[in-house]
Amino acid sequence: MNGSKENRSLLLAIETSCDESAVAILQDGKTLLASEIASQIEMHRHYGGVVPEAASRQHLQAITPLLDYALSKANIQLSELDAIAATLGPGLASSLMVGAAVAKGLAIGLNRPFYGVNHIEGHLLSPFFGEATIQPAIGLVVSGGHTLLVEIESQGHYRRLGGTLDDAAGEAFDKVAKLLGLPYPGGPEVDRLAQQGDPTRFTFPRGMLEKDNFDFSFSGLKTAVRYKIAKILPSDAPNSLENLPLADLCASFQQAVVDVLITKTIQAAKKTGHSTIAVSGGVSLNSQLRAQFASACEAEGFKLCLAPANLCTDNAAMIAAAASFAHSAGNATDLLIDIDPNLRLNFLRS
Ligand code: KG4
Ligand code: ZN
Numbered sequence: 001m002n003g004s005k006e007n008r009s010l011l012l013a014i015e016t017s018c019d020e021s022a023v024a025i026l027q028d029g030k031t032l033l034a035s036e037i038a039s040q041i042e043m044h045r046h047y048g049g050v051v052p053e054a055a056s057r058q059h060l061q062a063i064t065p066l067l068d069y070a071l072s073k074a075n076i077q078l079s080e081l082d083a084i085a086a087t088l089g090p091g092l093a094s095s096l097m098v099g100a101a102v103a104k105g106l107a108i109g110l111n112r113p114f115y116g117v118n119h120i121e122g123h124l125l126s127p128f129f130g131e132a133t134i135q136p137a138i139g140l141v142v143s144g145g146h147t148l149l150v151e152i153e154s155q156g157h158y159r160r161l162g163g164t165l166d167d168a169a170g171e172a173f174d175k176v177a178k179l180l181g182l183p184y185p186g187g188p189e190v191d192r193l194a195q196q197g198d199p200t201r202f203t204f205p206r207g208m209l210e211k212d213n214f215d216f217s218f219s220g221l222k223t224a225v226r227y228k229i230a231k232i233l234p235s236d237a238p239n240s241l242e243n244l245p246l247a248d249l250c251a252s253f254q255q256a257v258v259d260v261l262i263t264k265t266i267q268a269a270k271k272t273g274h275s276t277i278a279v280s281g282g283v284s285l286n287s288q289l290r291a292q293f294a295s296a297c298e299a300e301g302f303k304l305c306l307a308p309a310n311l312c313t314d315n316a317a318m319i320a321a322a323a324s325f326a327h328s329a330g331n332a333t334d335l336l337i338d339i340d341p342n343l344r345l346n347f348l349r350s
Contacts, residue, residue, distance in 0.1 A: 010076060011083045011327060012106070013320035014063070016099030017091025017119045018145070019050045021062040023070040024316035025081075029324035030130040033074030035310070035317040038062040045184045049174070056094035063102055081112060085323030088116035088333075089343030090145070096339040104335055113332035115323035120146055120345055122318035125155065127278040127305035129321050135276055137305065138269045142261060142289075143281030143314075144170035144185065149214045149265060151272050153348070155325045160347045161268050162214025169257055169283045172218035176225050176253050181241035190250045191286050197251030199288075202228055204256040206263075214268050216260060225253055258289050262296050269302055280307040282314070 008027050015022040024035040040050075040058045047054075071078065086103030089096055100116070107114035123141045128134050134155040141148045147164035167175065170187055177186020182193075204224045207217040228249070233240055261283075269277055277297060283289065284307050297304040311318050326332070 009082050009327070010080055011085060011320050011324055012081050013085040013117070013316045013323055014099040014103045015087045015314060015316040015319045016059045016063065016095050017087045017089070018095060018314060019055050020314040021059045021066055022314060022316035023066045024320045025070055025074040025076065026317065026320035026324060029132070029321070029328065032317050033076070034070040035315055036066050036070045036073065037315055038066050041185065048178060048184050052092045052094055055092060056098060059095055059098040063098060067102070078106070078110065081110060083113050083115060083323065083327045084110070085115040085117055085319055087119045087122070087319050088337065089119065089340040091119055091341060093339065093341040096341065100339045107335065113327065114335055115326045116333035116337055117319045117322045118343055118345055120148065122322045123280040124150060124152065125322050126280045126307040126311040126318040129308060129311055129318070136274060137276035137278045138265060138272065138274045139278045139280070140261065140265045141281045142169040142279070142283035144168060144174065146281065147216050149268055151274065152278065156346070158345055158347055162216065162264070164216040164218065166217050166219040167222065169216070169218060169261065170281070172222055172257060173283065175222050179226055179229055180244060180246060180249060187283060187286065190254055193247050194251040194254045194288065197247030197249070199251040199255035201245070201248040202252035204252055206256055206260050209260055209263060214264055216264065218257065221253065221256055225249065254286070254288055258286070258292055261289065262293055266296060266300055266302070276303045276305060278305040280312065282312055285309060285312040
């Protein structure tokens with residue numbers, strides 16, 4: 001039985017792959033009735049990073065109240081839902097388990113189809129949120145866990161062009177912030193401090209720019225920042241971080257990341273002949289990345305689709321949107337398919 005009285009399609013999605021518990025309710029694949037997030041950042045800040053066991057326990061506590069809150073905000077009953085989705089991976093196993101178990105339980109209890117979503121596909125498609133079809137594009141996903149450059153042919157049809165060989169872009173922001181004594185997560189802090197800084201004061205390496213491929217590497221950049229800090233601080237007080245020119249260090253580091261991401265993405269668009277560039281993931285919130293991508297795309301004649309700010313960091317709306325494509329196509333996921341912490345995107349062979 002279809003639960004909706006008004007001939008509308010209601011899809012509920014749950015995302016618990018890392019340190020945010022999130023629930024969204026999406027109507028007809030395009031209208032968000034609720035997109036709620038219970039962040040664990042405060043707890044993980046205490047440890048300077050995500051502690052998997054603590055994350056999982058926190059998801060368990062948060063998920064039922066969050067579900068109730070989302071339903072009341074959307075003003076619907078559980079029985080009105082037409083489909084249930086959850087992130088199956090990649091992510092932390094014990095965290096993914098919570099969202100997937102709740103979603104599968106709901107799907108079984110309500111006798112509705114279940115859709116298992118790849119978290120990276122959720123990010124990748126988020127710049128096209130609400131659109132009925134996905135246009136061909138070059139997709140750049142830059143988050144805490146992933147840096148991936150992909151050719152998008154259509155929904156579900158992707159070709160991998162390159163990715164990071166070591167740290168993800170967000171991880172580099174978080175690690176450099178830690179070196180500078182800034183709180184977790186470091187990306188927003190670096191972005192904020194960089195606004196007052198001089199991006200040309202320090203010259204940091206632009207990893208892999210000279211290479212004729214679409215891979216990235218950020219660990220050399222992180223090491224260069226570490227050496228620069230050691231050089232600046234007096235040898236009798238190597239931990240006196242308050243003596244650092246924080247704003248200039250942040251601006252110079254950030255500019256190196258932004259240069260590499262924009263240059264490689266535009267090279268990829270030129271090489272493949274795509275005219276649209278779609279940028280997503282937590283790092284796509286970065287103010288300089290957004291501004292400089294916009295001017296570079298304008299100068300080079302590319303159409304830029306940036307993920308909306310509320311869909312950049314982890315959220316369930318992007319999971320609902322990806323699931324709604326599968327729902328429209330009738331491609332439900334077998335309930336026996338388990339979570340996979342290392343789940344990869346399905347790439348085309350050539
Ligand atoms: O997409 P996301 O929420 O999680 C993953 O799927 O990994 O991304 C989180 C990452 C963190 O590394 C955080 O530092 C980074 O996104 N981030 C930023 C900014 N806001 C969040 N990085 C640079 N500038 C920002 N404004
Ligand atoms: Zn993410």
